Amino acid sequence: MEHLHLEYDVDGNNFVSAGQATENVKFCLKGLGVNPQDIRRIAIAMYEGEINMVIHANGGKAIADIYLDKIVVQLIDSGEGIANIEQAMQPGFSTATEDIRSLGFGAGMGLPNMKKYTDDFAIESTLGVGTKITLTVKF
Amino acid sequence: MTIEQVAQILNAEFVCCEENKHNEVHSACGSDMMSDVLAYVKDQSVLITGLCNPQVVRTAEMMDMVCIVFVRGKRPSDEAIALAQQKGLVMMTTQHRMFSACGLLYSAGLIAGESC
Numbered sequence: 001m002e003h004l005h006l007e008y009d010v011d012g013n014n015f016v017s018a019g020q021a022t023e024n025v026k027f028c029l030k031g032l033g034v035n036p037q038d039i040r041r042i043a044i045a046m047y048e049g050e051i052n053m054v055i056h057a058n059g060g061k062a063i064a065d066i067y068l069d070k071i072v073v074q075l076i077d078s079g080e081g082i083a084n085i086e087q088a089m090q091p092g093f094s095t096a097t098e099d100i101r102s103l104g105f106g107a108g109m110g111l112p113n114m115k116k117y118t119d120d121f122a123i124e125s126t127l128g129v130g131t132k133i134t135l136t137v138k139f
Numbered sequence: 140m141t142i143e144q145v146a147q148i149l150n151a152e153f154v155c156c157e158e159n160k161h162n163e164v165h166s167a168c169g170s171d172m173m174s175d176v177l178a179y180v181k182d183q184s185v186l187i188t189g190l191c192n193p194q195v196v197r198t199a200e201m202m203d204m205v206c207i208v209f210v211r212g213k214r215p216s217d218e219a220i221a222l223a224q225q226k227g228l229v230m231m232t233t234q235h236r237m238f239s240a241c242g243l244l245y246s247a248g249l250i251a252g253e254s255c
Contacts, residue, residue, distance in 0.1 A: 016218050022197075026201070036203070040203060103194065105172075
């Protein structure tokens with residue numbers, strides 16, 4: 001296998017289905033025999049990203065490219081964008097509503113978690129245009 | 140201890156996947172915030188929570204957990220049960236509150252485990 005390319009639409013109106021793309025990617029990585037610790041790292045980071053897209057950006061696209069030595073996941077949304085990325089990266093900072101907190105999310109750990117669990121984390125955001133996050137985990 | 144012993148200690152009722160009750164578990168984590176579970180948990184096999192939506196199952200699945208205990212007599216939603224059944228994840232519900240449930244399991248030998 002040289003390269004496996006997977007694309008998913010993340011439904012912004014369906015909190016129940018959030019995480020399905022990550023589950024699929026996790027399943028593929030298991031099948032490929034990737035180290036369970038590495039699978040868990042990308043699964044947590046991608047899942048946080050999926051949840052973020054659902055609760056903050058009305059959904060988006062999740063694209064995973066699996067290579068022999070790494071996985072690269074791109075999470076692209078057309079949401080309102082992040083005004084201050086530095087602030088959003090602070091553990092505990094969140095703009096989530098009480099409704100979202102009551103669902104168990106919105107603790108302000110999403111972006112810090114994505115950075116913590118990946119080998120490379122990149123975020124680009126433009127107000128009114130959207131946000132693109134790129135996560136890389138090396139095997 | 141086994142998942143069955145967890146159920147006995149907490150006087151809990153199985154909600155689904157009871158057939159997997161003989162699996163061994165060594166450590167646990169208690170939280171209602173899934174973000175915190177994703178942030179701080181490593182290698183724990185039991186999730187103790189009062190949150191009942193399907194994302195509890197997804198969070199447990201991402202963390203490779205094998206058992207979810209719902210405290211305060213809560214019952215997970217049908218969607219959450221269906222998802223857990225797909226994955227063979229054991230669910231049980233206990234009348235104990237979070238603090239008591241954690242204390243009972245800790246006293247019985249279940250550990251907090253290593254955090255990230």
